[in-house]
Amino acid sequence: MAALLGFFVFVIVAVVVLAIIGAILRALVIVLRAVGILCVAGALGAAIGLCAAAFGVESEYAWAIGLIVTVLAAAAIFQRGSSRWRRGWDAREEVFPVPVALEPEAYAGAIEPRAERKVSKAWEQLTGMLPAADVRGLNRARDACARLLAASDAQPLALELMETAVLIRRNLPELAHRNASLWSDADEAERAGLSAGIVADVALLEKRAEGQLSALRRNRRDDLHAIRNHLAARIDEGA
Incomplete structure (x- = not known):
């Protein structure tokens, strides 16, 4: 009886540990994705800000322009990526739609x-x-x-x-x-x-x-x- 009880406890602990590991992995994926988006958007914003400064825009305005571009680029990348991820997850292995060529x-x-x-x-x-x-x-x-x-x-x-x-x-x-x-x-x-x-x-x-x-x-x-x-x-x- 003690052995059976110990087995059930082991199974419960294993399930809980796996659930925690899965949650941690999902959180890491979200964090890494956010970091990647911020890096790309930040690089784009910095490039635009430097270009603005090179064309004679005052430094504080140039960096403000760069910051605005960074925020807008991050939002656009996140929205587009989220939409594609949802469609890809729902479709699983269906990468492209395959319309059926039948008479209407x-x-x-x-x-x-x-x-x-x-x-x-x-x-x-x-x-x-x-x-x-x-x-x-x-x-x-x-x-x-x-x-x-x-x-x-x-x-x-x-x-x-x-x-x-x-x-x-x-x-x-x-x-x-x-x-x-x-x-x-x-x-x-x-x-x-x-x-x-x-x-x-x-x-x-x-x-x-x-x-x-x-x-x-x-x-x-x-x-x-x-x-x-x-x-x-x-x-x-x-x-």
């Missing part, structure tokens, strides 16, 4: 990955407020937006893609929420008006997403032509 009327659920669950929920809400005849158009817009989100995540330095991805992630859930809040107690005529507005809104999203995806494809084709021309020119030189 064949969709049967979310085509976005788990990291985009708010966007998926918004699309489902909007779908529920449309007559069957308009669902095809919404699914076409949803497909375009899913492909744009995938392209934005795959090319984080493409600013136009990133801007539209942020627009979708921030505003589509709000659009669905506001329509749903009016839908619950709306009469038939009001619901028809809400549905028409949804159709118009998602058509605008589709137009913007498809336009940027088309531009992306053109750039890729231009890059391919450029490398082909480069290869041809080098081969001709060596012939």
